[in-house]
Amino acid sequence: MKLHKFKQMEMNIVIDVNSGAIHVVDDIVYDVLDYYKFKNLDEIVSDFKNRYTEEQIKEAYDEIKQLEEEGLLYTYDPYKNIVLNDNGPSYIKAMCLNIAHDCNLKCKYCFASEGDYKGERKLMSPEVGKRAVDFVIENAGPRKNVEIDLFGGEPLMNFKTVKEIVEYARKREKETGKNIRFTITTNATLLNDEIMEFIDENMGNVVLSIDGRKEVNDKIRIRYDGTGTFDDILPKIKTMVEKRKDGKQYYVRGTFTRENLDFYNDVMMLADEGFKEISIEPVVLEDKHPLSLREEDLDTIFEQYDKLAEEIVNRQKQGKGFKFYHFNIDVNGGPCVYKRISGCGAGYEYVAVTPDGDIYPCHQFVGNEEFKLGNVFDGLSNYELIKTFKNGHIYNKPKCMECWARFYCSGGCQANNYSFNKDIHIPYELGCQMMKKRVECAIAIKAKLMEE
Amino acid sequence: MKHIKTINMGALKNSIAKPGCKECANSCQSACKTSCTVANLECENR
Ligand code: SF4
Numbered sequence A: 001m002k003l004h005k006f007k008q009m010e011m012n013i014v015i016d017v018n019s020g021a022i023h024v025v026d027d028i029v030y031d032v033l034d035y036y037k038f039k040n041l042d043e044i045v046s047d048f049k050n051r052y053t054e055e056q057i058k059e060a061y062d063e064i065k066q067l068e069e070e071g072l073l074y075t076y077d078p079y080k081n082i083v084l085n086d087n088g089p090s091y092i093k094a095m096c097l098n099i100a101h102d103c104n105l106k107c108k109y110c111f112a113s114e115g116d117y118k119g120e121r122k123l124m125s126p127e128v129g130k131r132a133v134d135f136v137i138e139n140a141g142p143r144k145n146v147e148i149d150l151f152g153g154e155p156l157m158n159f160k161t162v163k164e165i166v167e168y169a170r171k172r173e174k175e176t177g178k179n180i181r182f183t184i185t186t187n188a189t190l191l192n193d194e195i196m197e198f199i200d201e202n203m204g205n206v207v208l209s210i211d212g213r214k215e216v217n218d219k220i221r222i223r224y225d226g227t228g229t230f231d232d233i234l235p236k237i238k239t240m241v242e243k244r245k246d247g248k249q250y251y252v253r254g255t256f257t258r259e260n261l262d263f264y265n266d267v268m269m270l271a272d273e274g275f276k277e278i279s280i281e282p283v284v285l286e287d288k289h290p291l292s293l294r295e296e297d298l299d300t301i302f303e304q305y306d307k308l309a310e311e312i313v314n315r316q317k318q319g320k321g322f323k324f325y326h327f328n329i330d331v332n333g334g335p336c337v338y339k340r341i342s343g344c345g346a347g348y349e350y351v352a353v354t355p356d357g358d359i360y361p362c363h364q365f366v367g368n369e370e371f372k373l374g375n376v377f378d379g380l381s382n383y384e385l386i387k388t389f390k391n392g393h394i395y396n397k398p399k400c401m402e403c404w405a406r407f408y409c410s411g412g413c414q415a416n417n418y419s420f421n422k423d424i425h426i427p428y429e430l431g432c433q434m435m436k437k438r439v440e441c442a443i444a445i446k447a448k449l450m451e452e
Numbered sequence B: 001m002k003h004i005k006t007i008n009m010g011a012l013k014n015s016i017a018k019p020g021c022k023e024c025a026n027s028c029q030s031a032c033k034t035s036c037t038v039a040n041l042e043c044e045n046r
């Protein structure tokens, strides 16, 4: 597929898949494009003679032709060979540390099975944490930028280890010349002054979980006694975010499920609270789970994304803009093609480490023995699997090669692909549908804002 | 052009000229953690 076209916010948008060029076109061009490659000019003129004049069609046809010649329409994929011939070594430069396989909440959709990843409840010791820091530094090779995500369960249930890891990493940074960037993901319940101060100072990014409106959040993000967390966490999240001055990153994020298919309202609630960096993401659960999203929910979900896109444009124009994670596309820049085809890098550039020091391709594979890659004390062992992940890019995913969104999506989530299809190379269909919709919205927002 | 307004000349094509230093940040699309969507990643080597 070389072109993708769609209508949104009263615009006809055409994306040239391989070059990434984006065009806003009138109805004539939009219609002519359907036949441009299959029919000659005379045939097209006669097909549309009831709708457009011959002159109009000719003009449109010539413009399309000009763009084709300029390499902005119907371009070929020039990257494939570059990428397939890239046999250079890969380095692990990002790591998710499961600081606690335990959680003080029991959110109903938790993939980690309420924090314990279907295993024993366990906290990571400072020794394992420090060894993991050494592991990633050793395996990062020439890469200077290293990322460490402090994750769980709830990492703040083990603040002691968090502190020791950060302190150790700072020391190792100086010794090795690496640049280690930390992120922490927390349910916000345990935030207090000391912890917030620490996070603000040491974390490159802090991800704070809240699902939006009180009635939505409190149905799902609950404590062991069944009570909701909204009233407790909202003020804490606000205080934390207020500290993040001078462009320091944060994300206020939630998940939507079948219970709140009207998640537009949750995004707006968070925006109205003054948050500028917001994410509300689709839950991923097997079909039979009562909270799972299903094929039949897609129309509603798409409507919500459309509404959200329009509102984001409105607010932006009024100077009250905010960012919605899944609509953030940098159409002018963005990463190079290596990144675009390989996405998350799970299993060869990115790994997750358990409290025992076991290494998995990412946090979503933790606990699935088949996917164990090694241990931070003994090093990597399952090189076959690492290779499989490294080669798990879009050129080895037949469905992605047919998909117009491939350079934005980069092949979906390996973990979701595996859990739905038992094969990382077969995309999770529902995820694809939503991804494509979000890319359309993101591009439409950009086009709309540029139009004016 | 009368019928077509090109709003973007194609960042992808240019990206091929980048060195591919692989220093850019990690990105995850899953619902449980948020770092960055691939298409919005900042290139460390502009
Ligand atoms: S995972 Fe799905 S949406 Fe993403 S590139 Fe592949 S087919 Fe397209």
Ligand code: SF4
Pocket: A344, A345, A346, A350, A361, A362, A363, A364, A412, A413, A414, A415, A416, B027, B028, B029, B030
């Ligand atoms: S496999 Fe999925 S969950 Fe894991 S890092 Fe990649 S995108 Fe994220």
